[in-house]
Amino acid sequence: MSLVINKNFDEEKNVWDVTLKGEVDIYTANKLKETLIDMVSEKPQDILIDASSLEYIDSTGLGVLIGALKRLKQHDKDIYIRETKINVRKIFNITGLDKIFKLEG
């Protein structure tokens, strides 16, 4: 299983909508990293991640999200992560990153 990333800039709300489907691990993290860096360079706006189909994330994936958040914070923007599955949520909770990212739903 791999990772499918869909991104779209919502001109009306001025936010990035991103859907992550599959797994973010050492194999797929680079793809996510490149996508997020491109997005932030293109338009440094809030990023809304739909994680309802994100089956798995590990420390390399968290590292990529932290890197992107650092870039966004320079522009006073945030990363919102929606509808995480229980197992994904647990990784955010035990690492304390649930307090760093805006987790919703």
Add this chain to the structure above:
Amino acid sequence: MDAIKNQILDNEGASEIDVISMTIPSRPEYVGVIRLTVSAIANRIGFNIEDIEDIKVAVAEACTNAIQHSYNDESNFYVAFEIGIDSLGVIVRDDGKGIKVEDVKEPQLGELKEGGLGIFIIKSLMDEVSFSCEIEKGTEIKMVKFLHENY
């Protein structure tokens, strides 16, 4: 201890611990294979879904470390699964550069560091975790999860 051993031996003549060993190329695409392998083994022992998920994440973190510490993608790393009656031990060893165990710190909340989360996740999810490491000789992480009866 012997009494327990004899009891186990009497039980279908099975030995106390079965061991499965694997040698894996140090490349990212193989971490998914180990995740599936360890899930199947944990399921075989009788762990519930939540525990299987914990074990899967912890073992994948250790494999990720092994790959990141390897010299190149021609290297291998080694995983051994110790299948007990009520426990699963997993040993992940690489012969890479090695890390200083004392350098591994707990991540500080709010510090926003990209690295160092893996070891912390392993410690959080498994019942017993130990590291041994020698510079230039590689790293070995051993972790154990016990099957708890109060499901």
